[in-house]
Amino acid sequence: MRTEKQFISAEYVARIQASPFFLVVDYRGLAVSKFTELRKRLNKAGAEVHVVKNTIFRVAAKQAGVADLSGALAGQLAVVTGKDDIAAAAKVIKTFQSEFEKPKLQFGYLGSQRLEAAAVEAIADLPPIGVLRGRLLGVIQAPAQKLAALINTPGSQLARVIKAKVDKPD
Secondary structure, eight states: OOHHHHHHHHHHHHHHHHSSEEEEEEOTTOOHHHHHHHHHHHHHTTEEEEEOOHHHHHHHHHHTTSOOOTTTOOSSEEEEEESSOHHHHHHHHHHHHHHHSOSEEEEEEETTEEEEHHHHHHHHTSOOHHHHHHHHHHHHHHHHHHHHHHHHHHHHHHHHHHHHHHHSOO
């Protein structure tokens, strides 16, 4: 492999290793202005998209230890990576695809787990990570609140009975 290609491949290896996920999309037929709009939307979601040559990305994915993508990469592909949440990036792609019918989601990886297009679209339908954390916290706190109320009830009832006895004229 030529030096330039090795440099580019090393750059993609670093991107793959820095991101907890990557999504592969086919952007064939997408106008430059629309691709720029996709970039802006993904940026707001904490992700970025890069056009990549299939052979270079195949080598980069193998070097990063993610997967052997032999036979999985065909056509004009771009790779979406991000630092945070796969759901936010998947949601942007799904929304963009519904508006412009492009790009077509091919597959993705979350860690070393391959996700087909349907799984990525299901992830896109999930609420944001902050909402999920809030729901989880509510589920965890609910039994503790009920336990505290249950433990407190007999004492408060006894206090009311004593108060009523004191307030009652003889």
